[in-house]
Amino acid sequence: MQARNTYRARTQGERATLSDTLLTITQNYYNLVLADTVLQIRIDAVRTSEEQLRRNLARFHSGLATNLEVLQSKTQLSRDKQALVDQQIERRSAAITLSNTLNLDLGGDLKPATNVVQKVRLIDPHLSVGQVLQMAIDHRPELKQYEQLRLAAKKAIIVSTSGLQPTVSLS
Numbered sequence: 249m250q251a252r253n254t255y256r257a258r259t260q261g262e263r264a265t266l267s268d269t270l271l272t273i274t275q276n277y278y279n280l281v282l283a284d285t286v287l288q289i290r291i292d293a294v295r296t297s298e299e300q301l302r303r304n305l306a307r308f309h310s311g312l313a314t315n316l317e318v319l320q321s322k323t324q325l326s327r328d329k330q331a332l333v334d335q336q337i338e339r340r341s342a343a344i345t346l347s348n349t350l351n352l353d354l355g356g357d358l359k360p361a362t363n364v365v366q367k368v369r370l371i372d373p374h375l376s377v378g379q380v381l382q383m384a385i386d387h388r389p390e391l392k393q394y395e396q397l398r399l400a401a402k403k404a405i406i407v408s409t410s411g412l413q414p415t416v417s418l419s
Contacts, residue, residue, distance in 0.1 A: 249403045250400050250403035250404050250407060253396045253397070253399040253400035253403060254396070254397075254400045256392075256396040257393045257394075257396035257397045257400060258393075260389040260390070260392040260393035260396060261389070261390075261393045263389035263392075263393075264388075264389040264390045264393055267388075267389060272349055273346070273349050273350065276342070276345050276346040276349050277346055277360070279342045279345070279346075280339070280342040280343055280345075280346050280358060280360060281360045281365065282342075283335070283338050283339035283341075283342040283343075284339055284342075284359070284360050284363070285363075285365050286335055286338075286339075287332075287335045287336060287339045288363070290328070290331055290332040290335045291332065293328045293331070293332070294325070294328045294329055294332050296328075297321070297324050297325040297328045297329075298325060300321050300324065300325075301318070301321040301322060301324075301325050304317045304318045304320075304321040305318055305321075340357070343357055343358045343359075346358055
């Protein structure tokens, strides 16, 4: 019976490893989605800065703006371009991390399935805390693994004390 509980614990341990791997893949994918979304924001910021610089240059040439406004626009454009380059590096890093986790070719570039980021509710808001905890207990293999290890240890105690138990011989 101890061996059975140990076997069940190992089975649950394998499931826990699989769950952890899937969680890591999901987190890496969401990091890629976040990096891609921020990259799109940075691209829009550079476009806005370029347009602001163009307007300030036109106003400067017509005498409605000062050289300070033009220089501030150039500085803002330079900052936005540097932030764009940094974000491109971060996005590529996220893609490489996901490729490495999935054991794919690191030379390829992974892209999110959708460009629309939306809020998704994972847990029904009508569930109580107790129900959510019960769901966690029912579905987390680590908890089942440790329960089986506890039962195996309990059986090991019985086995180790068997020498102290009386024996009966029938003939």
